[in-house]
Every structure is written in C-alpha cells, then in structure tokens.
Amino acid sequence: MGLQTDIKLDVHGRVLVAAPSGELDHYWAERLRAQIDLTFEKASCRHILLDMGGVSFMDSSGIGMIIGRYKKTEMSGGRIVIANMSEPISRLFDVSGLSKIVTRAENAQTAMNMLGGAFDE
Amino acid sequence: MNNIKLEIAAVTENISISRVVAAAFVAPLDPTVEEITEIKTSVSEAVTNAIIHGYREKPGEFVQINFLACDREVTIEICDSGVGIENIESAREPLFTTRPEMERSGMGFTVMDSFMDSVEVSSRPGEGTSVKLTKKIGGAQK
Numbered sequence: 001m002g003l004q005t006d007i008k009l010d011v012h013g014r015v016l017v018a019a020p021s022g023e024l025d026h027y028w029a030e031r032l033r034a035q036i037d038l039t040f041e042k043a044s045c046r047h048i049l050l051d052m053g054g055v056s057f058m059d060s061s062g063i064g065m066i067i068g069r070y071k072k073t074e075m076s077g078g079r080i081v082i083a084n085m086s087e088p089i090s091r092l093f094d095v096s097g098l099s100k101i102v103t104r105a106e107n108a109q110t111a112m113n114m115l116g117g118a119f120d121e
Numbered sequence: 122m123n124n125i126k127l128e129i130a131a132v133t134e135n136i137s138i139s140r141v142v143a144a145a146f147v148a149p150l151d152p153t154v155e156e157i158t159e160i161k162t163s164v165s166e167a168v169t170n171a172i173i174h175g176y177r178e179k180p181g182e183f184v185q186i187n188f189l190a191c192d193r194e195v196t197i198e199i200c201d202s203g204v205g206i207e208n209i210e211s212a213r214e215p216l217f218t219t220r221p222e223m224e225r226s227g228m229g230f231t232v233m234d235s236f237m238d239s240v241e242v243s244s245r246p247g248e249g250t251s252v253k254l255t256k257k258i259g260g261a262q263k
Binding site: 023025026027029030033057059060061063064065067068088092095096097 | 133134136137140155158161162165166169172173215223224225226227228229231232235236
C-alpha cells in the first residue's frame with residue numbers, strides 16, 4: 001500500500017466500521033467520504049465507528065469530513081465514535097473544537113461497546 | 122540561511138508533496154516531532170486554500186511556495202494568483218467557509234494560527250493571495 005491512503009470498511013449489525021490509513025488531507029478526505037457514505041447507505045447503517053489508528057497525518061479537511069459524517073449519523077438517529085486517535089490528531093480535534101461534539105474511545109472495542117454493537121454481529 | 126522555491130500545479134494531489142518538502146526543509150534545524158507536524162499541517166492548510174479557494178481547482182494554475190530558514194526561524198510563503206479574499210478578517214474567523222458544499226470545516230486559519238508563531242495574509246480580489254507562515258524552531262511553546 002505504501003504511502004497511498006486507503007480505507008477498510010466493515011459492517012457489524014448497524015455499525016459501519018471505517019478504518020482509513022495514510023494521510024487524511026483534502027484530496028483523500030473527498031474520496032474517503034464518498035466510500036463511507038456509499039457503504040453507510042447501502043448497508044442501512046445507523047452508527048459509524050471511525051478507527052483512526054492507521055492515519056499518520058490529518059489537517060482540517062479531515063475535520064470537515066468527520067463533521068459531515070457526524071451529521072449523517074445524527075440524521076439516521078445514530079452516533080459516531082472515534083477510536084485510536086494519535087496525539088497530533090487529538091490536538092487538531094482540540095484546536096478545531098471537534099472534541100466538544102464527537103465521542104472518542106481509546107480503542108475500537110471500547111468504541112463498539114459505546115455504540116451498543118458487537119464485532120461478531 | 123537556506124531557501125527553496127517550489128512551484129506546484131494547483132491540483133489537490135500535490136498538497137501532500139508540499140508537506141513532504143516542508144518536513145524535509147525544516148529537518149536540518151532538528152525540530153521536535155510536534156514542530157514538524159505543526160509546520161506540515163499549516164502548509165497543508167494554506168496550499169489547500171490556494172488550490173480549492175484561490176483557483177477553485179481550475180486547471181493550468183500554479184501555487185508558489187517559498188521556504189526560507191534564517192537561524193532557527195522558518196518562514197514559508199504560499200502564493201496564488203487566484204480570486205483573492207474579499208474580507209480577510211472574516212476569512213480568518215473559525216468556521217468561515219465559502220464552500221460548505223465541499224464539507225470544508227472553515228478551520229484552516231484557526232489551525233494555522235494555533236500551530237505557527239505568526240500568520241500574515243495579504244490579498245487583492247481578482248489578483249491573488251499570499252499567506253506567510255513563521256515559526257521559530259525550538260521557540261517557546263504556545
């Protein structure tokens with residue numbers, strides 16, 4: 001995969017687990033957004049678990065993408081939980097005020113528990 | 122003193138290249154990982170603005186980036202000859218965006234202001250915009 005940004009998408013019950021990897025800038029945020037939305041709608045998901053463990057860089061384009069998915073889950077009566085955030089991304093969340101609206105979890109399992117789902121669903 | 126002048130086609134694929142050059146340019150000054158991230162993020166914000174706001178992704182345009190290091194102070198100037206900014210003060214406000222349809226967060230200048238020591242913006246509508254980012258490596262943490 002190298003330096004390319006990619007995304008792994010899995011559906012567990014009504015939770016869409018999205019795990020991007022690489023650098024989340026404007027170019028990739030646009031592409032990841034389209035892929036997340038397509039699976040979210042196709043699989044009639046309600047919640048999004050965004051696993052950031054593989055993201056090595058993010059700027060405010062990533063913030064915009066996350067706010068957009070936050071609104072999307074709200075419209076379907078669901079929630080978005082962000083897991084495995086690195087220190088720099090965590091700082092960006094604080095600077096942009098995103099920390100105030102989205103829920104964070106230490107890891108994917110904790111996030112899944114928060115969403116009331118299970119990985120074996 | 123060191124200086125690199127970089128000119129990139131105004132396409133979003135090139136944003137990552139501007140970050141790589143920024144990181145390589147400051148590396149000899151022995152910055153912390155945090156300082157490198159702050160500089161890379163700020164350059165990414167300014168170059169993204171130039172491409173998607175300045176040029177509205179119009180093909181055939183270029184963004185100029187001038188990297189300058191003097192002692193331990195790094196100055197990076199990002200210039201475009203795009204549409205310019207009508208009201209710089211409003212554009213720098215958190216959440217301000219002219220392209221909400223693109224899910225832009227409007228936090229670009231807020232991020233630059235938080236991560237750099239100074240951010241100077243000069244712009245003329247119809248002529249272009251220049252964003253000058255300055256940071257002292259090893260300087261007092263904000």
